[in-house]
Amino acid sequence: MRDVADNLAQVKETMAKAMTDHFVDHPMPQVVAVSKRFPAERIEPLLAAGHRCFGENQVQEAQEKWPALKARYPDVSLHLLGPLQSNKVAAAVALFDVIESLDREKIARRIKVAAEAHGRMPTLFVQVNTGEEEQKSGVFPSDLPALLKVCREELGLSISGLMCIPPLDEEPAIHFAFLKHLAEENGVPRLSMGMSADYPTAAAVGADYVRVGTALFGDRPEAATP
Ligand SMILES: *Cc1c(COP(=O)(O)O)cnc(C)c1O
Numbered sequence: 001m002r003d004v005a006d007n008l009a010q011v012k013e014t015m016a017k018a019m020t021d022h023f024v025d026h027p028m029p030q031v032v033a034v035s036k037r038f039p040a041e042r043i044e045p046l047l048a049a050g051h052r053c054f055g056e057n058q059v060q061e062a063q064e065k066w067p068a069l070k071a072r073y074p075d076v077s078l079h080l081l082g083p084l085q086s087n088k089v090a091a092a093v094a095l096f097d098v099i100e101s102l103d104r105e106k107i108a109r110r111i112k113v114a115a116e117a118h119g120r121m122p123t124l125f126v127q128v129n130t131g132e133e134e135q136k137s138g139v140f141p142s143d144l145p146a147l148l149k150v151c152r153e154e155l156g157l158s159i160s161g162l163m164c165i166p167p168l169d170e171e172p173a174i175h176f177a178f179l180k181h182l183a184e185e186n187g188v189p190r191l192s193m194g195m196s197a198d199y200p201t202a203a204a205v206g207a208d209y210v211r212v213g214t215a216l217f218g219d220r221p222e223a224a225t226p
Contacts, residue, residue: 003045004042004045004046004049004216004217005045005046005049005051007215007216007217008031008033008046008049008051008216010215011031011199011210011212011215011216012028012031014199014200015028015029015199015200015203015210016028017200018200018201018203018204019203019204021204022204024203024204024206026206027208028203029194029199029202029203029207029208029209029210030053030208030209030210031051031053031209031210031212031216032053032054032055032079032081032192032209032210032211032212033046033051033053033054033055033212033213033216033217034054034055034056034057034081034195034211034212034213034216034217035054035055035056035065035213035217036055036056036057036058036061036081036082036213036220037061037220037221037222037223038217038220038221039065040065040068040069042217043065043069044069046216047069047072047073047076052073052075052076052077053076053077053079053209054066054076054077054078054079055078055079055080055081055100055211055213056078056079056080056081056082057080057081057082058082059080059082059084059088059091059092059095060088060091062078062080062095062096063091063095066078066095067095076097077097077098078095078096078097078098079096079097079098079099079100079192079209079211080092080096080098080099080100080101080122081100081101081163081211082101083101083103083137084099084101084102084103084107086106086107086110089107089110089111089114090110090114090117090118092114092122093111093114093115093118093120093121093122094114094118094120096122097122097123098122098123098124098125099111099122099123099124099125100125100127100161100163100192100211101125101127101137101138101163102124102125102126102127102151102159103126103127103128103129103137103138103139103147104139104147105147105150108147108150108151108155108157109155111124111157112155112156112157123160123161124151124157124158124159124160125159125160125161125162125163125190125192126139126144126147126148126151126159126161126162126163126188127139127162127163127164127165128140128141128144128162128163128164128179128182129141129164130164130166130175130178130179130182131166131167131170131175133167136165136167138163138164138165141178141182144162144182144186145186148186148188159188160188160189160190161183161188161189161190161191161192161208161209162179162182162183162186162188162190162191162192163179163191163192163193164176164178164179164192164193165195166193166198172194172197172198172201172202173201173204173205175193176191176193176194176198176201176202176205176207177205179191179193180205180206190208190209191206191207191208191209192207192208192209192210192211193205193207193209193210194207194210194211194212195210195211195212195213196212196213196214196215196216199211199212199215
């Protein structure tokens with residue numbers, strides 16, 4: 001297995017090439033290193049190599065791993081990528097620096113309350129279900145303007161970006177371009193899109209964040225079965 005820092009360098013090189021090939025005039029996307037289901041020992045080498053941007057998809061798992069790591073590396077930026085249940089919002093607000101999976105009004109309201117209670121407001125992204133898949137989280141594109149309006153006008157929440165996970169069996173570039181269009185139309189500045197299988201495409205479309213797990217860390221351990 002290659003060194004995880006070498007893998008990160010490779011990911012950046014691949015993005016740089018994709019951007020050059022497509023004449024993209026945009027800063028290189030930040031790599032959110034998706035460390036879900038990997039233990040702290042696997043994360044440490046990337047921290048030691050200077051990387052500071054990480055993603056997890058479960059609040060509870062992140063609570064077990066990250067407080068100790070963040071104590072040693074206080075400048076880490078930790079992104080929540082997975083669906084957020086309302087009973088986990090307070091814990092998420094306390095631990096995460098970026099919440100990428102805001103997708104409904106109820107969660108937005110809870111975030112506001114929790115942020116006031118904790119005196120810290122994470123950066124917020126709205127997850128958009130660009131493929132309108134029933135089983136997937138994310139607000140449907142047609143409901144995005146109303147959600148943004150509640151967040152901005154009623155709750156005073158600033159929405160920094162949009163995030164999407166395209167359907168597995170569809171061309172990701174179409175979804176990335178659609179997300180970019182939605183962001184422009186709704187005045188949202190940043191885009192989180194692209195995973196191990198399609199991050200070069202996302203970089204070529206103008207992503208600000210790519211979320212890369214297996215291409216850095218290798219195959220993920222199975223989820224523990226309860
Ligand atoms: C797991 C996960 C990723 C990373 O997936 P890889 O294919 O391992 O790169 C990215 N985004 C989200 C929302 C995830 O849950």
